[in-house]
Amino acid sequence: MAHGESNVDPVQLDRVRELLFSTAAEGLVLVDRTGAIRMHNPRLLELFGYREGELLGRSIEELLPHHIRQAHAAYREGYNAMPAKRHMGHGRELFGLRKDGTVFPVEVGLNHFTVDHELYVMGLVTDITERKKAEEALQRNNAELEKRVEERTAELALGAKAVEVAFQREKELNALKSRFVSMASHEFRTPLSTIMGSADLIARHAETGDRERILKHVQRIRTKVRDLTSILNDFLSFERISEGEPATQAEPIDIVHFCIGLAEELRGTAKPGQALEYDHGGEERAITVDRTMLLNAITNLVTNAFKYSPEGSPVTLHTSITNSVLDITVADRGMGIPTEDQPHLFTPFFRAQNVLTIQGTGLGLHLVKRYVDLMGGQIDFTSMPGQGSTFHMRIPENSQRP
Amino acid sequence: MMPLIADERSGAAPIATLEELARILDGVLLPEAYGTAMQRVAISPAVLEPLCLWNPRQYSRQCLHRTHSHELLLICYEPGQRTSIHDYDSQSAWIKPVLGQVVEERFGLAPDGSLVRQGMQVLSTGKLEHLGGEGTIHRHSNPGPGRAITLNLYARPIRRWRVYDERTGSSSLSGTPDAASE
Numbered sequence: 001m002a003h004g005e006s007n008v009d010p011v012q013l014d015r016v017r018e019l020l021f022s023t024a025a026e027g028l029v030l031v032d033r034t035g036a037i038r039m040h041n042p043r044l045l046e047l048f049g050y051r052e053g054e055l056l057g058r059s060i061e062e063l064l065p066h067h068i069r070q071a072h073a074a075y076r077e078g079y080n081a082m083p084a085k086r087h088m089g090h091g092r093e094l095f096g097l098r099k100d101g102t103v104f105p106v107e108v109g110l111n112h113f114t115v116d117h118e119l120y121v122m123g124l125v126t127d128i129t130e131r132k133k134a135e136e137a138l139q140r141n142n143a144e145l146e147k148r149v150e151e152r153t154a155e156l157a158l159g160a161k162a163v164e165v166a167f168q169r170e171k172e173l174n175a176l177k178s179r180f181v182s183m184a185s186h187e188f189r190t191p192l193s194t195i196m197g198s199a200d201l202i203a204r205h206a207e208t209g210d211r212e213r214i215l216k217h218v219q220r221i222r223t224k225v226r227d228l229t230s231i232l233n234d235f236l237s238f239e240r241i242s243e244g245e246p247a248t249q250a251e252p253i254d255i256v257h258f259c260i261g262l263a264e265e266l267r268g269t270a271k272p273g274q275a276l277e278y279d280h281g282g283e284e285r286a287i288t289v290d291r292t293m294l295l296n297a298i299t300n301l302v303t304n305a306f307k308y309s310p311e312g313s314p315v316t317l318h319t320s321i322t323n324s325v326l327d328i329t330v331a332d333r334g335m336g337i338p339t340e341d342q343p344h345l346f347t348p349f350f351r352a353q354n355v356l357t358i359q360g361t362g363l364g365l366h367l368v369k370r371y372v373d374l375m376g377g378q379i380d381f382t383s384m385p386g387q388g389s390t391f392h393m394r395i396p397e398n399s400q401r402p
Numbered sequence: 403m404m405p406l407i408a409d410e411r412s413g414a415a416p417i418a419t420l421e422e423l424a425r426i427l428d429g430v431l432l433p434e435a436y437g438t439a440m441q442r443v444a445i446s447p448a449v450l451e452p453l454c455l456w457n458p459r460q461y462s463r464q465c466l467h468r469t470h471s472h473e474l475l476l477i478c479y480e481p482g483q484r485t486s487i488h489d490y491d492s493q494s495a496w497i498k499p500v501l502g503q504v505v506e507e508r509f510g511l512a513p514d515g516s517l518v519r520q521g522m523q524v525l526s527t528g529k530l531e532h533l534g535g536e537g538t539i540h541r542h543s544n545p546g547p548g549r550a551i552t553l554n555l556y557a558r559p560i561r562r563w564r565v566y567d568e569r570t571g572s573s574s575l576s577g578t579p580d581a582a583s584e
């Protein structure tokens with residue numbers, strides 16, 4: 001008795017075999033040693049798109065795409081020499097060729113048997129188009145998921161880095177702000193008490209109608225308010241410039257009138273007898289730069305020059321334009337910068353030892369350096385204690401013309 | 403606003419537009435001709451006012467025209483605004499108020515380097531003033547009550563500008579607060 005068959009009526013058994021063969025969901029094909037199709041079930045016709053009778057006697061290779069037929073024939077020879085029950089196409093994709101020329105993925109199980117010394121090979125062909133589609137979709141989903149996970153991970157990493165950088169920045173800003181608060185409370189006290197004192201004296205002189213003294217104190221109050229405003233301005237500029245990279249806004253200027261306007265505006269910051277001498281070298285006067293940054297940089301240097309020079313001591317401002325590069329020099333004959341302090345001059349809140357008794361935020365030169373950097377320029381200086389300082393800026397023309 | 407009447411001594415037609423003035427200035431061969439051209443200027447303040455950039459903190463300066471030999475500036479003063487006490491390297495300067503009036507003060511340097519006021523005059527609308535030579539120290543102010551506009555011609559264009567401090571020098575100036583820069 002054959003394997004898997006019980007004591008069933010042989011006629012019924014034949015019917016069952018016939019049914020199993022004809023209703024199987026897989027295509028069944030039986031080929032002989034030469035590869036000729038000797039038998040198949042209806043499902044095989046359906047799979048490959050043939051009509052009844054069209055496939056019998058034809059080579060099994062006709063059901064394969066052209067490019068693998070030769071290899072398959074050789075493979076079949078090998079199988080005949082050493083037949084075994086197995087799946088075809090381990091690790092490879094197998095394809096069937098329909099009568100209409102279309103190709104579809106298949107899975108093939110092979111078995112062999114011998115009848116009257118004749119070797120037959122039976123193939124069980126399953127159309128795996130749908131499974132492939134599902135697999136591909138799954139792979140696509142997986143790939144997409146992986147990609148999204150990767151992206152999200154990268155985002156998170158970036159976010160964490162950004163948070164860290166922002167946190168560090170915030171910490172530094174906070175530290176700088178508390179330094180400002182302690183600096184401000186110190187620097188504000190003196191002018192505020194001067195203002196209060198002058199206000200009291202104005203009230204007293206008002207009783208006697210001493211106009212000249214009243215005017216003197218009004219002027220003193222104005223000067224002190226200007227000092228306070230300048231401290232606040234320094235800090236506001238510092239905060240603005242520290243919290244982001246302000247974009248430069250280039251515009252064409254006539255450097256001579258720009259500097260004359262500046263000289264006219266800055267005359268109020270001079271001490272008695274301090275003259276400001278401006279001169280421009282060469283014929284070229286036009287340059288495209290960030291007007292506000294340039295204004296702030298020169299203003300800071302000139303007001304410093306007045307501040308750290310004695311009464312009657314002149315300050316000079318010189319400009320020239322060569323090959324689209326603006327050179328600016330601000331020189332004074334003031335107290336100069338101690339040699340040991342010179343390396344720290346552009347550090348925020350740094351104040352040289354010889355100016356500690358003079359009002360100042362320690363932000364001015366730091367701001368100048370930042371403006372010059374933002375304009376793509378350079379700044380350097382030479383200074384001799386007791387003899388004066390010379391600051392030199394080189395600002396290239398801003399190529400992003402307005 | 404009434405157009406200004408050109409100074410009749412010039413004996414030539416008034417110059418009523420900036421374009422015409424620029425064209426005439428560009429054709430000048432002898433330095434004296436600049437003064438003649440400025441005498442003829444009768445440009446209505448209505449033409450110039452739209453070009454003014456009024457600044458509450460500081461009188462404003464604008465270059466209207468420039469060549470290698472000369473430059474024409476428009477100077478606008480709010481009431482009470484004034485220039486610094488200054489001089490420059492220009493060989494000649496002509497100043498013509500086209501609106502309001504300005505006060506001109508001239509200064510000299512004492513042997514000790516301090517400033518001494520030498521004179522003062524009012525430049526009324528349409529009056530042409532000439533400043534000759536390097537080192538003519540002066541100051542212009544708008545005494546008010548209205549705005550003042552002047553047309554200034556420099557030949558050659560200014561390249562050096564020296565600001566003096568008014569608190570030194572003659573006693574009449576010492577301690578005067580500089581309202582314009584407040």
Ligand SMILES: [Fe+2]
Pocket residue numbers: 488540
């Ligand atoms: Fe002048």
